[in-house]
């Protein structure tokens with residue numbers, strides 16, 4: 001088994017255009033990342049898969065796309081202004097900053113090794129504050145949203161009224177969130193700007209006992225469908241000290257990241273807390289009139305809250321492998337499920353002369369109608385296969401001299417490295433067929 005380290009992932013991401021440090025030419029900005037040509041395709045594919053599973057395939061879930069900037073009152077109602085804090089300590093010697101709950105305060109500084117060097121813990125609010133309008137006084141203070149969920153709660157009434165949704169139903173949203181994280185190590189695992197994929201499922205009080213286990217099962221299934229190795233996923237139930245005071249129950253899906261088991265997604269039974277808070281702070285009636293029973297009540301909420309950018313890190317770590325090849329060297333390969341692979345098919349002419357380059361170029365253009373493609377004509381064919389393996393391209397099509405005679409090509413599979421000969425006009429259908437039955441070997 002290959003040891004998958006964060007250094008290997010970071011280096012591959014940089015080398016092959018998945019993820020770069022933000023503002024790198026200016027020395028870099030901590031906790032902020034840019035997604036390159038491969039990274040943005042991977043991230044979009046995970047997002048699209050989540051969106052399809054949650055809104056298109058599931059009964060009665062609709063989407064919204066709310067503003068990142070919201071009225072400050074939202075964050076007072078949600079408790080973020082007063083409670084969204086981490087305890088922070090500084091090392092007096094080297095000035096490094098840590099989350100007090102993540103280090104041993106009686107031990108030495110993890111950076112410089114000095115003992116008894118920590119300041120007393122101070123609570124630090126994780127929200128980024130900014131100002132709206134020309135005056136920068138306290139009345140104009142607003143926050144970049146630290147989670148997407150609150151937009152869903154504030155739009156609850158509008159969605160019910162405009163879309164005639166009946167309980168139980170869900171509202172899904174994908175978007176950027178911002179947290180002024182104290183420690184941003186571990187690459188994109190914890191960053192100050194990140195993306196979330198959240199769904200709030202509104203249901204009748206009491207029926208959360210049915211929907212909470214239902215959504216736990218659905219969300220775990222999702223990752224298996226995405227091709228994640230099941231042994232790398234597990235549940236963690238929040239103990240009494242972790243559980244928010246209003247939550248009835250909460251579970252995290254944890255993934256075995258290179259640095260160990262860590263949270264990937266939270267599934268929470270939030271009761272009627274959020275809507276009750278917003279009703280109180282806004283003074284607006286957020287109750288739901290049940291058309292079947294004529295009862296009025298504030299719905300309960302089961303939340304599924306996943307990090308999209310954290311999913312990208314999971315997908316990369318899970319797919320990464322270094323394998324011995326039959327030729328006696330090693331290849332680095334990303335075994336992405338074809339559903340999320342940044343490039344589906346690469347077209348490679350064996351050589352560029354004698355019309356093979358033109359043939360392959362035209363073929364690649366034709367395939368663009370169906371797939372994200374890649375054209376590569378430089379270097380030895382083996383080297384070109386390795387380049388595709390490194391970005392996780394599931395299929396390579398090679399055009400050779402026989403192609404010019406009989407319009408057949410070699411289709412090469414990334415995982416098994418097997419090659420089959422097929423007619424050009426069957427490439428699209430074959431790839432669709434293979435994708436349907438894809439299983440990681």
Ligand code: ATP
Nearest residue numbers: 179181189190191194263264265266305306307310
């Ligand atoms: P933690 O305790 O690790 O700070 P959290 O429990 O506060 O995280 P939630 O508020 O439940 O996290 O956020 C839901 C999801 O959003 C997390 O499971 C994670 O995937 C993602 N997420 C949260 N914070 C970050 C971050 N700083 N960078 C990247 N993803 C994040």
